[in-house]
Amino acid sequence: MSWAHHIQELLFPSTVQGGWVWVYIGAGIIAGAAALIALMSTPPRYRKAIVVAVTFLGGLFFSLEFLLPHEPVTAFGHTLLGKGHVTGFAQGLTNAKPSVADWAMIIGSFTLLLGTFNLFHVHGKAVRKKTAGWYNSLAFFISFFLIMVAGFAKDAMGGAAKTISTQAFAILFNGFVQQLDATMFSLIAFYIVSAAYRAFRVRSAEAGLMMGTAGIIMLGLVPIGAILTNWLPHSGPLASLRLENITYWLLTWPNMAVQRAIGFGLAVGWLAMSLRIWLSLERGSFFDRQL
Amino acid sequence: MGGMTEFANPATYVVEAILVFLILWKILSARRGRELFIRRIPGLSVLDEAVGRATEMGRPMLYAPGMSGLDIVGLQSMAIMSHVIKRAAAYSTRVIVPLVSPVLYTVAEEVAKDAYSTAGVPEQFNPDDIRYLTDQQFAWASGVVGIQHREKIATAFYFGAYAAEALILAENGQMVGAIQVAGTPSIIQIPFFLAACDYVIIGDEYYAASAYLSREPTLLGSLVGQDYGKIVMIGLVLIGVVGVSAIALSAHSPWVQVHMPWVGAFGQFMKDHFLKYFPGHS
Amino acid sequence: MNALLRFQNIDRRILYIIVAIVLSVPIIMRPARHPDTVFPEVQHAYNTIDSVPPGKIVILSNLWGAGTKAENEPQLEALMRHMFAKHIKFVLLSWDPGGSEISWQSAERIQNDVGAKYGRDWVHLGYKTGAANAIISGFAEDFQKVFPVDKRGTPLSKLPAVSYVKNSGQIGAVVDITSVGMMDTWISYLTSPKHIPLIYCPTAVMSAAAYPYLDSGQASGMLNGAMGAVQYETLIGRGNVATDASAISWALSAAHIYIILLILMGNLGYLAARRAGLITGGRRIG
Numbered sequence: 001m002s003w004a005h006h007i008q009e010l011l012f013p014s015t016v017q018g019g020w021v022w023v024y025i026g027a028g029i030i031a032g033a034a035a036l037i038a039l040m041s042t043p044p045r046y047r048k049a050i051v052v053a054v055t056f057l058g059g060l061f062f063s064l065e066f067l068l069p070h071e072p073v074t075a076f077g078h079t080l081l082g083k084g085h086v087t088g089f090a091q092g093l094t095n096a097k098p099s100v101a102d103w104a105m106i107i108g109s110f111t112l113l114l115g116t117f118n119l120f121h122v123h124g125k126a127v128r129k130k131t132a133g134w135y136n137s138l139a140f141f142i143s144f145f146l147i148m149v150a151g152f153a154k155d156a157m158g159g160a161a162k163t164i165s166t167q168a169f170a171i172l173f174n175g176f177v178q179q180l181d182a183t184m185f186s187l188i189a190f191y192i193v194s195a196a197y198r199a200f201r202v203r204s205a206e207a208g209l210m211m212g213t214a215g216i217i218m219l220g221l222v223p224i225g226a227i228l229t230n231w232l233p234h235s236g237p238l239a240s241l242r243l244e245n246i247t248y249w250l251l252t253w254p255n256m257a258v259q260r261a262i263g264f265g266l267a268v269g270w271l272a273m274s275l276r277i278w279l280s281l282e283r284g285s286f287f288d289r290q291l
Numbered sequence: 292m293g294g295m296t297e298f299a300n301p302a303t304y305v306v307e308a309i310l311v312f313l314i315l316w317k318i319l320s321a322r323r324g325r326e327l328f329i330r331r332i333p334g335l336s337v338l339d340e341a342v343g344r345a346t347e348m349g350r351p352m353l354y355a356p357g358m359s360g361l362d363i364v365g366l367q368s369m370a371i372m373s374h375v376i377k378r379a380a381a382y383s384t385r386v387i388v389p390l391v392s393p394v395l396y397t398v399a400e401e402v403a404k405d406a407y408s409t410a411g412v413p414e415q416f417n418p419d420d421i422r423y424l425t426d427q428q429f430a431w432a433s434g435v436v437g438i439q440h441r442e443k444i445a446t447a448f449y450f451g452a453y454a455a456e457a458l459i460l461a462e463n464g465q466m467v468g469a470i471q472v473a474g475t476p477s478i479i480q481i482p483f484f485l486a487a488c489d490y491v492i493i494g495d496e497y498y499a500a501s502a503y504l505s506r507e508p509t510l511l512g513s514l515v516g517q518d519y520g521k522i523v524m525i526g527l528v529l530i531g532v533v534g535v536s537a538i539a540l541s542a543h544s545p546w547v548q549v550h551m552p553w554v555g556a557f558g559q560f561m562k563d564h565f566l567k568y569f570p571g572h573s
Numbered sequence: 574m575n576a577l578l579r580f581q582n583i584d585r586r587i588l589y590i591i592v593a594i595v596l597s598v599p600i601i602m603r604p605a606r607h608p609d610t611v612f613p614e615v616q617h618a619y620n621t622i623d624s625v626p627p628g629k630i631v632i633l634s635n636l637w638g639a640g641t642k643a644e645n646e647p648q649l650e651a652l653m654r655h656m657f658a659k660h661i662k663f664v665l666l667s668w669d670p671g672g673s674e675i676s677w678q679s680a681e682r683i684q685n686d687v688g689a690k691y692g693r694d695w696v697h698l699g700y701k702t703g704a705a706n707a708i709i710s711g712f713a714e715d716f717q718k719v720f721p722v723d724k725r726g727t728p729l730s731k732l733p734a735v736s737y738v739k740n741s742g743q744i745g746a747v748v749d750i751t752s753v754g755m756m757d758t759w760i761s762y763l764t765s766p767k768h769i770p771l772i773y774c775p776t777a778v779m780s781a782a783a784y785p786y787l788d789s790g791q792a793s794g795m796l797n798g799a800m801g802a803v804q805y806e807t808l809i810g811r812g813n814v815a816t817d818a819s820a821i822s823w824a825l826s827a828a829h830i831y832i833i834l835l836i837l838m839g840n841l842g843y844l845a846a847r848r849a850g851l852i853t854g855g856r857r858i859g
Contacts, residue, residue, distance in 0.1 A: 259781065
C-alpha cells in the first residue's frame with residue numbers, strides 16, 4: 001500500500017472497533033473545536049474569504065461529480081480525453097458519494113438537536129418567567145418527555161415495562177399525535193368550501209371558462225363523474241364526451257403545457273439563485289453583513 | 292426514458308454553459324453600472340400600502356416563510372423579509388415571524404436584527420417576534436393560526452415553500468380581516484392563495500422579488516440573465532418541436548414521404564444530433 | 574330576487590356543518606363499490622410494479638405524516654398488497670418521523686393479513702434526516718454503507734429481503750409516496766441517471782404538476798391521491814372490498830357536488846346583486 005493509501009486509511013477508516021471508536025470521536029471533537037477557534041481568531045477581513053472558499057468547495061463536489069467525464073471522450077474520430085487522472089478523479093468523487101450521504105445524515109441529525117434545543121430554550125423561558133400562556137409551554141415539556149420515555153422504553157425494555165410503554169406509546173402517538181395532525185389537515189376541507197364559495201365569482205369570460213373547467217375536472221376525477229356520463233359509449237367519437245375522458249385531456253394537454261412552462265421558469269430561477277449563492281454573489285443584508 | 296445519462300452529456304454542457312454564461316454576464320454588466328429594466332410586479336408594489344394599513348390600525352404584521360428550510364427558497368424568503376422589516380421599521384410596526392426550521396430561525400434572527408439596524412432603529416428588534424414554533428407542518432400551522440387570531444394581525448405576508456397549510460393560514464387571515472400578500476414557488480398552492488389572498492406573485496416572480504424590492508444591480512442582472520435563459524429554453528423547445536414534427540410527418544404522412552423526402556432526412560439528423568439527449572427519444 | 578341575494582352571504586358555519594355531514598355519511602357507510610374507470614397513469618403504475626424483475630427490490634419512499642394519512646396510506650397499502658401478492662421484496666424508508674411509525678404499522682397490518690414475514694419479504698429502514706439528494710445519490714452507489722441497519726437496528730446483511738442489495742443495480746423501481754414533493758430529487762439523483770422507473774404517489778392536489786414528468790417518461794406512473802389508490806385496488810382484485818379508499822372516493826364525490834352547487838349558488842347571488850346595481854365590479858381591499 002502506498003503512503004497516500006495509509007494516510008487515507010488512517011483518516012477515513014472503513015471500519016473502527018473497540019476503543020478506537022472513542023479515539024476517533026475525541027479526535028473529531030478536538031479537530032472541530034480547533035477549526036472553530038481558528039475561524040474565530042481569524043481577522044474579520046479574512047473571514048468572509050474563508051466562508052466564500054468553503055462555500056465554493058462545498059458546492060464543487062456535486063458539480064464536478066456530474067460534469068467531469070467518467071469515460072474517455074471521443075469526437076470526430078479523435079480521443080479528446082483518455083482514461084487517466086481526470087476520469088479517475090471523477091470516479092473517485094462518485095465513490096465518495098456514500099460517505100457524503102453519511103455526513104448529510106449526521107448534519108441533519110444535528111439540526112434535530114438544534115430544533116429541540118430551541119424549543120427547550122423558548123418554552124423554558126416561558127415557564128421560568130411565567131409569561132402569558134406559560135402552562136402551554138409546561139404542556140410541551142410534559143408531552144415531550146412522556147412520548148420520549150414511552151418511545152424508548154417500548155424498544156429497549158422487556159416484560160411488563162415493555163407492555164406498559166407500548167400501550168402508552170400507542171395512546172400518545174396513535175391517539176394524540178396522529179389524530180391532532182389529521183384534525184389540522186381536515187380543517188382544509190372546511191376552508192376550501194368557504195374559500196371556493198367566497199372567491200369563485202364569474203366576473204369575466206375567462207373566469208367563466210376557468211370555472212367550467214374546474215367543474216369538469218372536479219367531477220371527472222371522482223366516481224360520480226363517471227356515472228353521470230356512463231350512458232355514453234366507451235369508444236367512438238362520443239366517447240370523448242365522457243367526463244373522465246374530458247378530464248384526462250384537460251390534465252394531459254393544457255394543464256401539462258402550463259405546468260411545464262412554469263416549471264422551466266422556476267428551474268432557471270433556481271439555477272440563478274444557486275449560482276449566486278455558490279459563487280457568493282448573493283446580495284442582501286444577511287450576505288453583506290460583517291462576519 | 293432514453294437520452295438521460297448518469298453524468299453530463301454534450302447537450303448538458305452546452306445548455307448549462309449558455310445559461311450560466313448569460314446569468315453571469317448580466318450580473319457583471321449590471322455591476323458595471325448598466326441600467327436594467329424590470330416590469331412592475333403588483334404583488335410586491337403593494338408592500339407600502341400593506342405596511343401602511345397595519346400602521347394605521349395599530350396592529351402587527353405577520354411574515355410567514357412557510358415550510359422553507361435553509362435552502363434557495365428559504366434564503367429568498369429571508370431576502371424579502373428583510374425588505375418587509377425595513378419598511379415596517381420606518382413606521383414602528385411589529386413584524387412577527389414564525390418559523391418551522393431551527394436552522395432558518397438562526398438566519399431569520401440575524402436578518403431581522405440587521406434589517407432593524409439598517410433602518411436606523413436597532414432598539415425595535417424584539418427577539419420574541421422571531422419565533423421557532425416546531426418543525427411539524429400542521430403543528431406550525433396551528434401555531435401561526437393562533438398568532439393570527441391572538442395578535443389580530445392587520446397584514447400577512449406568506450413567502451416561502453408552502454404545502455397544505457397554505458389554505459389554513461390564508462383563510463384564517465381572511466377571518467381576522469388581514470390584507471394578505473403571498474408568493475411561493477410551490478405551484479400547486481398558488482390556486483389556494485389566489486382564492487384567499489389579496490395579492491399573489493406567481494412562479495418565477497418569487498425569485499424576482501428580491502431584485503424587484505432592492506433594485507440591487509447583482510440581483511437585477513441575474514434576473515435579466517434568467518429571462519435570457521428562458522428565451523434559450525423556448526428556442527430549444529421550438530427546435531425540438533420542429534425535429535419531432537419532422538420525424539412524425541415523415542413516418543405517418545405518405546404525401547410528405549413522396550413529395551418532401553428531405554423532411555425525413557432532416558428528422559433523422561435532428562434525432563441523431565439533438566433529440567437523443569432528451570427524455571423519450573433514445 | 575332577495576332570496577338570490579342571500580345566496581351570496583351564507584353564514585360559513587352553515588357551510589361547515591353541511592360539509593361535515595356530506596363527508597361523514599359515505600365514510601361511515603363505507604361503500605364497497607370501486608370506480609370502473611382506471612386512469613392510464615394508474616394502469617402504468619400497476620404495470621411497472623408488475624414487471625419488476627425477480628431479484629430486484631422496490632423502494633417505497635414515504636414523506637407524509639398523519640395529516641395526509643387519508644390519501645397516502647391507502648396508496649401505500651394498495652402497493653404493498655400488490656407486491657406481497659407478487660412476492661416482490663420491498664424496502665420502506667421514511668423522511669418524516671411520524672410517517673415512519675405509521676408506515677411501519679400499516680406494513681405490519683398488511684403483513685399479518687397476507688401471511689408475509691418481516692425481513693424475508695420486506696424491510697423498514699426507519700426515519701432518515703438530512704440532505705435527501707446526498708443520501709439518495711449515496712445509496713445509489715453503496716446501499717448498505719448508507720443504510721447499514723434497519724429501523725430496529727438489525728444489520729441489512731442479516732435480512733434476506735435486502736442482504737444482496739449493493740447499489741442501484743438491484744433496485745427495480747422507486748415509489749415516492751409524498752405530501753410535500755420529492756419527485757425532482759428522485760429523478761435528478763437516482764431514477765433518471767440510473768434508468769430506474771419512478772412511480773409518483775402524491776396527494777391529489779399535487780398531481781396536476783406531475784403530468785410533464787409522466788409525458789417525458791421521467792415518471793412511469795402515478796396514483797393521484799385517494800382516487801389513484803382506489804383505482805389501484807380495482808386492478809389488484811379488491812374492487813368489491815369496502816376499504817378506506819373506496820369510502821373516501823364516495824365522500825369526495827359528494828363533497829365535489831356540494832362545492833359545485835355552492836359555487837353556482839354564490840354566482841347566482843352575485844349575478845342578482847350586479848343586476849340590482851349593488852356591485853360594480855372589482856375586489857375591494859379592507
